[in-house]
Amino acid sequence: MPDYACADFILRSEIPLPELIEVGADAAREVVEIRRGAVAATGEGFLQRDGDTAVLRLPGVARFRVEGGRSITVDVDETCSERNLRLFLLGSALGILIHQRGLFPLHANAVVIDGVAVAFAGHSGAGKSTLAAHFSAAGHTVLSDDVCVIGLDAEQRPIVYPGLPRVKLWADAARLHGHDIDGLERIHDDMDKYQLGLPASPDQPPVPLAAVIRLVREGEQPAGLQRLRGRAAVQLLMAETYRPQVVSALGLQEAHFGQCVSVAATVAVLDWTRKWGHEVFQAEVEQLIRQLEQASIVSVGV
Structure with a gap:
C-alpha cells in the first residue's frame, strides 16, 4: 500500500489518494492505515461511538470505522464513485x-507569511479557498485548505501541520484565477467545484501559528480588522472547529x-470584515x- 504525508502522521492506504503526496518510509512518523472492509451498522445516528472507536454512516457513500486515531476501515456503498468517496474519506472521516x-x-x-502561519476561517462561501489560491499565486506556501490541523511544539506553542496540497474552488473563482475548468477535476460528481493542486513538499515541516482570522462580509459588521480577546476569541475558535458535532459525539x-483556550491565549484571533467582489479583492x-x-x-x- 502506498504511503502519503498527512499532518503529523503517514497514511498507508488501500484506496489511492491522489490528492496527497506519496512518501517513503519515515520512522519518525506514526503510520495510520486506511483499508477496505466490512463495517457493521450501528443505530440510526450518523456517528456512533464505542470506547475509542467511532462509526460514521454516510448513506450512498460509505460507513467508516475510525479506531483510536490509528486506522480507518471503509465499507463503500456500491453506488459511490471513487471521487465522491475520497471527498468524505479525506474530509469527515479524517476529521x-x-x-x-x-x-x-x-x-x-x-498560509505561510514571513515564516509564520495565518489561518483563515469562515463559513462556506466566505472566500477561504479563493484567498488561499491568491496567496499561492503570489508565491506563499499554502499549508492546508478547508482543514487546518493545529498541534503543539516541544514548548507547547501552537503549530500548523501541512494538509492536503490543493484548494477547492467554485467554477467562477477558478476562472478568475486563470484556470480552464475543463483541465481541473471536480471534487464531487454533482458539484461545480474543482480542485487545484498546489506546490508542496513531503518534507514540509509544521509552521508556528501566528493568527486565526475569520472572514466576514461587509454589512454583517463594521469593515476592518478587529482583534478578539478572552471569551470572544475562545468562542470563535469553538465555532470554527472542523466538524464541531464530532467533539460532543466523541x-x-x-x-x-x-x-x-490555549490557542486563544497564544495567538492573535481576529475578525476581518471586508468589501465583497472580485474587483476589490486585491486591494x-x-x-x-x-x-x-x-x-x-x-x-x-505580499
Whole structure:
C-alpha cells in the first residue's frame, strides 16, 4: 500500500489518494492505515461511538470505522464513485481521526507569511479557498485548505501541520484565477467545484501559528480588522472547529475547550470584515497585510 504525508502522521492506504503526496518510509512518523472492509451498522445516528472507536454512516457513500486515531476501515456503498468517496474519506472521516489523535482541526486554510502561519476561517462561501489560491499565486506556501490541523511544539506553542496540497474552488473563482475548468477535476460528481493542486513538499515541516482570522462580509459588521480577546476569541475558535458535532459525539468537550483556550491565549484571533467582489479583492488583501504588519503579527507584505 502506498504511503502519503498527512499532518503529523503517514497514511498507508488501500484506496489511492491522489490528492496527497506519496512518501517513503519515515520512522519518525506514526503510520495510520486506511483499508477496505466490512463495517457493521450501528443505530440510526450518523456517528456512533464505542470506547475509542467511532462509526460514521454516510448513506450512498460509505460507513467508516475510525479506531483510536490509528486506522480507518471503509465499507463503500456500491453506488459511490471513487471521487465522491475520497471527498468524505479525506474530509469527515479524517476529521474524526484527527480529533481522536488529540489534534485541533479548524475549518480554515493556513498560509505561510514571513515564516509564520495565518489561518483563515469562515463559513462556506466566505472566500477561504479563493484567498488561499491568491496567496499561492503570489508565491506563499499554502499549508492546508478547508482543514487546518493545529498541534503543539516541544514548548507547547501552537503549530500548523501541512494538509492536503490543493484548494477547492467554485467554477467562477477558478476562472478568475486563470484556470480552464475543463483541465481541473471536480471534487464531487454533482458539484461545480474543482480542485487545484498546489506546490508542496513531503518534507514540509509544521509552521508556528501566528493568527486565526475569520472572514466576514461587509454589512454583517463594521469593515476592518478587529482583534478578539478572552471569551470572544475562545468562542470563535469553538465555532470554527472542523466538524464541531464530532467533539460532543466523541466525548471530547473538555479537551476541546482546553485547546481553544490555549490557542486563544497564544495567538492573535481576529475578525476581518471586508468589501465583497472580485474587483476589490486585491486591494482588500493588501490592506489586510498592512494591518497585520502594523499589529506586528507579520512583518513582510505580499
